[in-house]
Amino acid sequence: MATRSEEVPNHQIDVDETVNRLGAKKGVESVTVLTRDGRVIRTTATAEQSEVQGKLLSKLARDAADIVEELESEDELSFLRIRTKRHEIMVALDHNYLLVVVQSPQKD
Secondary structure, eight states: OOOHHHHSOHHHHHHHHHHHHHHTSTTEEEEEEEETTOOEEEESSOHHHHHHHHHHHHHHHHHHHHHHHHHOTTOOOOEEEEEOSSOEEEEEEOSSEEEEEEEOOOOO
């Protein structure tokens, strides 16, 4: 019988572990891994929520990255944080992927 590491590539195991670890944090409502163009790779959200997140947040990340590059050509965007009355949306950017965490803001 094959072990888990023989069946699943290491990067997939790392992604699953990261999504599970973040998803277990207090207040986290969903964790989604996207390609830079918004395609969902892994999510704890509903299919509908993750598709909307993918479409909108990938566009926002592209636009924000373009703004940062225009302001400072030697710099690049690595993280976005958006806080609304109901949610906090955090987007970590990589060259190929986006990691999106949606959580309930902590009550101060």
